[in-house]
Amino acid sequence: MHIEGLTHHAQSRLQQRGIPAVVVDYLEEFGTVVRCNGADRAIFDKAAKKRLRRHLGGYRGLEHFEKWMDVYAVYSDDGDIVTVAHKTKRHHRHRN
Secondary structure, three states, rough: OOOOOOOOHHHHHHHHHHOHHHHHHHHHHHOOEEEEEOEEEEEHHHHHHHHHHHHHHHHHHOOHHHHOOOOEEEEOOOEEEEEEEEEOOOOOOOOO
């Protein structure tokens, strides 16, 4: 089954890394997009966590997703998500 907007590679990575699809939905809706190493990434930075917390009804709702707040999604130039992973080091933002 192909989820809309996810490449087969990204779907495989979700499954391999145990990341629920809803986390990707939340990244797309509430995440902050940054340019990093020549690609756009959606991340949960401080502002994104605040937006998600409001959506979930406060800190209690956010507690269920805390273990996935280090997840990020990498987008292709045509907007598809090409991979999803857990952040292991700091993302260096490129400013215009």
